[in-house]
Amino acid sequence: MEVASIKNIDNTTLYAEVIIPLALPLNYTWVVPQRFQETVQPGCRVEVNLGKNKRYAGVVKRVHHEPPDFVETKEVLNVLDAQPVVYEQQLRLWEWMARYYMCTEGEVMAAALPAHFKLSSETILVFNEEAGDDFTNLDTEEYLVAEALHIRRELRLPEVQQILDATHVYPVINRLIQKRICYVWEALKETYNPKKETYIALHPDYDSEAALERLLNEDKRLQRAEKQMQLLLAYLHFQRTEGEITKAELLKKAGATDAHLKGLIEKGILIAEKRTVDRIKGAAKQIEVNFELSSAQENALQEISDVFTSKNICLLHGVTSSGKTEIYIRLIERYLKAGRQILYMLPEIALTAQTIRRLEKHFGGHIGVYHSKFSQNERIEIWNKVKDGRVKVVLGARSALFLPFDDLGLIICDEEHDTSYKQMEPAPRYHARDTAIYMASLYEDCKVLLGSATPSLESYYNATAGKYGLVKLMQRYGDIAMPEIEMIDTRRYRSANDAENILTQPLREAIQAALNDQKQVILFQNRRGYTPYQRCSTCGWVPQCRHCDVSLTYHKFYNKLVCHYCGTSYPPVITCARCGNHDFIQKQFGTEKIEEALKEFFPDARTARMDIDSVKGKNAHHQLIQDFEQHKIDILVGTQMVVKGLDFENVSLVGILDADGILSFADFRVNERAYQLMEQVSGRAGRKHGKGKVLIQTSQMQHPVLLQVKQHDYTGLYENEISKREQFFYPPFSRIIKLTFKNKQKEVVRDAAQLFAGALSSKYGKYLTGPAEPIVNKVRNQYLMELLLKLPRSAKVLEQCKKDILYQVAVLHQEKRYKSVIVIPDVDGV
Ligand code: ADP
Ligand code: ZN
Ligand code: ZN
16 A cells, blocks of 8 residues: 655744755754744755864755654754855856765855865864954954954864854855955865965056156155165166066065055055966967958858747857857857857867957957856856846856856857866766756756867757757868868888877978978877777787677786776787788887987987976966977877867867777767867868868777777768667666776775666666776775666656665665765766
8 A cells, every 4th residue: 555645744844955065865853943043045055063063164955834744853052144155156056066976066066166165173274364454343252253364364163163153154254255354275176276476566556658757757755765665667668678576576576575565556556466466477468359340240140049049058059160169159149249158168278378368359248257266256256246236247267157147148168079078076967068068958958069179079969950050160260271181000100110100100290390480380299198908010900809899908917908987808819810910019109209200310409398297287288288389399299188269370280190000099078078088189270371180090990999080071971970879778868977986905895886787687687787896996095886887868767777776785784894885977978
């Protein structure tokens, strides 16, 4: 017999379901005491007790009259916000993300909210040095804490508790943060803060020569202050000879003290301003604000508008340099005029100062840039402005979709194929493109435009199936030809000298020709090329797994070929299945080797390397881009990083050094990725002045993907790939959930994964692949195992399977041996 679940209703007591920034399996409920009943509402933060003496600021999800079963409820201690910090839509987005990406709403909340909003017993408050020591506008309690902070610089919340009456701590802290007296310390984020420095400038009153002359010759205030006069003259000298100058540089070079400078500032002669160090200072380019769309662009824009009358999502497939950005700008203008908010998402690394300035020029104060590496103050400012609608256009990386939009009308997801839209670590492991599509459904009549020169198979599939609209823009702006692509057959130029293998003779000649022409060169080498695999040195064939359609990796220790998807192992190959030869190679070269080769052949060229190792930190990346833009570098050797959104005018040659390496990733998406990579890298060539040239070194002259790249034949690639995906039941025909098991002990993690697979197999047997060791099988002293579920696209099956997985995790953790095994689900991983 089925028991109807009738909720108890208790009309006299008000309850609040609260999201706490932790990985709790479900949200807990607190009682709202009488005195807060008027103020508490969904989206507000409340202070609650958890366990004995842990306190948190949680976000109210729902207020209601249903007493929770079995548990004793405690009271909400304080309500921290008079107005909600997030809207209903954010709460629903968090809920969806938690459910879809198999994490908790608390984890989503922790990722979504800026640090300012997150208070807990672990919080450390840091005194804001810029606040000074003028505490006159604080009340008594605020003053007590501010003073303690001023002296100690840092306070933990329990320490604040000792200063104040325990019931007031969170509200007081909250006000101090709002008044910018202190901020919340965040271990990771603070170290990434963009560098801020105080710059000195002349007050605009003295901009004209005449005014300046009067100041120097007639101003009584200066004639009485000799040291200040000297400092001013020093400033003027440096400003003329070196341009911008920071406060620190000026004082040092002029041998002056802070007091002298302060004097000049108080007199209104100089000004000091704290600024983010402008990383591309001096590289300012003329930005075209009043551009006209070409007729092809105009048509595309019209088609997009037509799509939006009947569909909410549109894919813009526009070749590299076709002028997609200009179309976005026109579209944004339109939504802006209608008073709507717009989110323009880009992959983090494409969010260059160049793009930002381009949009700022157009939209001025309407635009906000949101970036996980911005300081807390910058982020909170944008947060607030988005929330009350002052900022209409947000330009940001994936985390920008957490902003509290009130009236979102358009989301643009540029470079929608980019894998960095997927967050890998930590939870929520979400895909920003897919999340954005869900998010749009939460707002009235909100449209999504996906843009790419090389769309993901998923999006293109959805577009051809009619789920999304499809608009094509197949010519480059300004009648520039698509880059000409040629292949170099590495088999013909094999040499005993490694450097000559890395840079074959035709490539060397082309580099030399470019250098002679004062042009620049980009050489591309894939970082993932380090994965060991066997490859026929004659025809380039790489052995594949029979079950997975994935390249096999070579395990030297076992002398075996292994599929890291399903774990099947094979003996090493002796005879090539394609050409019958017996000569296999396992070696590859990295970017450093390439630099050495360049030194050998082009000792006078200025070369630089751009990869994860050479550009630690964001500034190094910007610095390199700037140097390249200013032609301080002739040849740039790089990995994926060189691909993203760079618009270099002077590049006439792009070399792809090892296409075979790119084409042999052990991944079912290998061809899609290879095409995207090569097409995007090629797109860097000859964007403005004349035709660019791309040279691809390969031993597989007839490889279908290379032929497609050569013809810029995306649809050819799509047709081939989509039928293979269907055959092997890969996305978009299935949905993949990957489970990663982690433990310090290899046997434990292996057994746990086996056990887990066994438990799922009765119900999901035919959808299971693995468990198997990933290519990198040990990370930070933890051994890894992976289990793959390829599930049908039915929402019902997915939902149920996620439930079953979470249940099995709980079962696994019941056993003592597996208690410490970490299980990480990843949905739609890339
Ligand atoms: P995509 O994003 O499609 O690769 P971009 O939007 O970067 O292409 O455009 C390529 C180049 O052409 C840029 O330098 C851009 O400023 C220029 N461009 C594109 N459309 C126009 C236009 N309508 N008027 C002037 N310049 C344009
Ligand atoms: Zn062969
Ligand atoms: Zn396999």
